[in-house]
Amino acid sequence: MAGYELLSEQNLRLDGRKADELRRIQCKLGVFGQADGSAYLEQGNTKVLAAVYGPHEIYRHGAGGASRPTLTATSNEQAVINCQYSAAVFSSGERKRRPRGDRKSQEMSMHLRQTFQAAIKTELYPRSQIDIYVEILQADGGNYCACVNAATLALIDAGIPMKDYVCACTASLMNDRPVVDINNLESTTGGPELTVAVMAKSGEIVLLEMSQRFHVDHLEKVMDLAMEGCQNIYHILDKEVRAHVSKRGSLLGWEAT
Amino acid sequence: MDAQSSVSEFKGIQPLEYFQQHIENGIRVDGRRSLHDFRPVTISQGTISSADGSAVIKQGNSVFVCGIKLELAPPNPNEQNKGFIVANVDLPPLCHSQFKPGPPSEQAQVASKFVKEVLENSGIVKLEDLNIKEGKLSWVVNVDIMCLNHDGNVLDCALKALLMAFTDLTLPEVTLQEDDEAVVETGGKIVVNNEKRSKLTLHSKPIACSMAIFDEKILVDPTEQEEALAESLVTVVLDANSGDLVHFYKPGGSSISRQKMQECTGLAKKQYKTIAKSIDQAGVVTKMDSKQSK
């Protein structure tokens, strides 16, 4: 498509990966002192910072507001999740005019909120609010996924109870073959992009997004690969969390078992 | 002393009654002797040297400035032989406490729309006159009317300021290098001769006369307070050259009968000639000054 051969004859992609290979993920928990929880994550060249504040009392003028009309009972029964997605003006090739507030950022904020409203045990914190801020420092495809993964780590760092890890991953279709975790070049020149966020252990889908078109018959294999990608990401995140906790724990004087 | 303080108390506590008593006696709160009198008008032209045409008008306590700035631009592809007029009325927070900082207030937008409509209806400037070379270059006339002190009758004042600024306006001579296709884009081949300036032909002279209706009585040139207490407001715009009705603006408020309407137009007709004359005289006096200052 469009002049590029995205998948070579040896089934290698432009950046040398195999079709089912993720980009390198590096992450770190607890990077800020100010926030209640924070994390930094690199997925290939996509770099994200996430910070979590809360639970605290509800501020009326949160960035965003409820996506559906505020239901009478909701805030009395469960925590309000407030998310803000922002991409630094220097994060992509052309300078962005404004870091947030444009339609795509608003949508991204909305999706993040929906995702974490489902994953966090919100019923434990009635009449409270939890803020999740994510900042894209460098964008190279799969922004939503990187945000979800980083926010999951930040929430864990903040000690907020969740039902499960939420992991997100993208997948696409090249020459009728599914490929996982696509980068910016692949997504702009290539075909469709499918984004999945799943609960890692139960395998249930929290969010599913797709753009561009492809035939229904291909949906299953692309989705399968994306979900497999989520599982792999889960293992990477989980390893880092365990390492982080045992390190912190050992500093506090208890032995990691 | 005593009487004075009781008057000011009366005014403060029962503004409507205070006002009513004046009107019943055929005088105005600001000291005018007749319901049909205008407040004194002073006009100066060419006060803003950075503008291509300007005027300041003071009508009672209402003060308005109008500045006209010229720009060059390629004409609209659909109307290759026309220029542009962009008119805007601004009521900034400094002119009255009722205006807050931020986007233009509803009143300012309505006034802008009114001025625009009068410009179109009266045909004061022919857009064809603003064309320099067909399909290549035209004048953009940016008219900005700003209120410095708001004491009623925004529409009259704005229109007077506009008219005076237009009479003051001079256009520099512009020559366009021929047989070059990319003249306008490059901008290099346009020669503007600021020394040689010419007047714009004005095809009409729209004069507005605003009236407030209060208890079946018509108050000409209402102040801000009178406007607030009035039942409805009417603005009649007549062309001083032809006597045609250019605009009859009545934005809601309580209804007026057809007799009242006729009475309003009648009053306006009586007034517009004197206004036109006073404007002309004011213009002549100050024009000399402005020339010297330039």
Add this chain to the structure above:
Amino acid sequence: MPAEMELDPDNVSAKSSPSARVVIPGDPVPEIPPSDVVILGPGLRREGPHAIVTRPGVLRHKPLPSSAEKLAPKAIYWVDTHAKRYVAARGEHVIGVILAKAGDTFRVDIGTSEPASLSFMAFEGATKKNRPNALPGDVVYAKLLVASRDMEPELVCVDAYGKKAGMGVLSGGGFVFTTPLHVIRKLLSPDCVLLKTLGDSIPFEIAVGMNGRIWVRCKSVKETISLANAISVAEYMNNDEIKAMSAKLVNALAGF
């Protein structure tokens, strides 16, 4: 205000005979005498000596009763109008949805321009310690104690004797739906056979709020849905049509 003329009562009754008719705002009603011997109900007001219509609808009147009845010595005129938005009126029963708790009161949405307040103490048997058990989103059937254009409406769930008299939190299932206000007036009018006809064959419980909300509960979900539909549909039916529709509904529910 010009002084209103006193008018001969005989003259009044002679004038107030024309049948009901459709009127629109601004219409004068010449048959209403320029005096205080009539009561002007909703949709009418006086301007000088004349009565003027302010809301569109059907002009109705209750003629001057015979002089034997001393209790209501005035003729009543009003306009039957169609509206969806409720304006609170004192003493009316309404169905509200609790929005929030604020101090010792509930804020209750009754469809008016501002929420009504309902004190925790305005329930049967309520004391400082024994607070009513209601949450935001719950539905209450209550009576308007205070309703004025300048004040927040106030609800109570007890009558003058401190008894609940059918009012309180509506619990145990059932369905709430909204209809235009004139449907409520029709349902409650003594001439309307709808509820009686339906009740003959389907047992149900109902609470009717003057604010256009109706709560119904039947034995099954199916019956409740049918009943709610039947009530909404009856808006444009006369009594014969209502009877026919009820019969059809009962048959359908029975499985024919």
Add this chain to the structure above:
Amino acid sequence: MRDVPLSNLERQFLLDALEESKRLDGRSTPQRRPLELHFGRVEGTALVSVGETQSDHASLVYAQASASIAEPAVSRPIEGMLNIFVTYCGSAAARFADAAGTAGGDEAVEVTRLLERCLKESRCLDLESLCIVAEEKVWQIRLDVNILSAAAGGVADAASVAALAALAHFKRPEIHPVSERDPVALAIHHYPVLSTFAFFNRQKSGSNAEKIVCVDPTWQEEQVMAGKIVFGVNPYREICTLHLAGQLLIDKSVVLRYAHVASQHAKSVVDLIKNQLHEDTQKRLAGQTEEIGFAFAFKQNSILQNVKPAEMVSTANLEHV
């Protein structure tokens, strides 16, 4: 302004009814509501209503396409542009009645993005045919979608039909320096249509039990649902948009199943658009100018009607009860 709140009783009743596979408006769970489509007098305008067209329980969406000449984006010098703007009008619901014009907030963003994905990112419009001079001048198509009533829910679905219909109906002026040629229709590659599926958790059995799925949810159902899937599918069964959100955990097979249902809906919608378009074109050709436009549609009483004929309501509602 505040909306009328949905009470706990209504929520519970709705869920109880769904447990028995019953819906308040008498539909079965996989049943859609009828759609009505009308074209305006001006080319590129469409009005879509969805819901009980015999009462005021209907949603109403108006879409208008217009064109202007603009400079192309640097990254795509030979392509025209399509911009979509969704506004919730004050009449849609009380919460949108605000003169300051928040224009629907998050809800408008959601519908806008869904339409953008469905129509823009799926490249259903042939943007290259909108190029006039490469790198200099291209046609910019502006699509305004105004939600006039949200009384029956299903706004996104109706908006996609209205938007697509407006694009199909639109004719842009032909730029030609010599003669004034007839306006030309836009080149549309394929017709993707949104369909929404609402998911509800079963109350009694465990969380693993299969979810209850409602096609084309009403506004009450939208308030109570646990989550939803929105598909943008064209009649060729190609997925253009997929959006799953809410507090919902869904199995993969479910997604696949409803993708097929959505494509059937797309087919019927595209048939509707094509039929109506054909009728409209015929009338225009025949010069029956009196019989085109919304005013004519109003008079036909086909767009909604507030008199509920007794026959229809009482029996129609009972069929599925």
Add this chain to the structure above:
Amino acid sequence: MPVKDKALELRPLFAQLGLLGHTDGSVMFSLGQTAVICGVYGPAEVKPHKERLEGATVEISLRPPSGPTGLQEKAKEAVLKGLVESSILGSLHPRTSVFVSLQPLDMDGGELAAAVNATCLALMDCSISMRCLFASVEVTRTEDGIILLDPSQKQATKAVAKATFVFESVNQDVLASHLEGRWSEKAFQAGLQAALDGSKAIFQFYRETVKRKFSKELMMK
């Protein structure tokens, strides 16, 4: 003044009340082929900073058929606001708001007049207490002085001047006026007279519409 009879007739009027489910009053209105949808809420909740103790706050939101809301819409909103404020009995509902939302659908001449008439019908459907009704008509004048009442876009192409008048129903007084182009005194009076005659037909139409709405009610009792 040469005046043709046909020129002084209104185009066919049509109104369907109460179609927007979430509003308190609504109408689909058409004047010839010009079509407008209008929805009204009221007396409804008011924002604290807009609250007025002496009466209802009126807000108008007029959407353009396409593109962002511009100066033109703002000016029309101001006219409509004045009309609604002077015709409803707002003092009966202090600290509330009356919100009018308008969407023009098809434009074929007389857009402002159609918006005004739709607003009046929607207010009636909402059953807000009103002092009087209002009706609006557009008139145009051609070069040779012919007055046309309520012309369609096509008929108005020859017009050199346009005027829209709004009348109230009780005394047939003028509530608002809006002029485009130049009018001589005489032509203006002729136009005003034509518009006044036209408005009578609109008031009659209002009555018919309300009669239709209440016809069942009358029959029932």
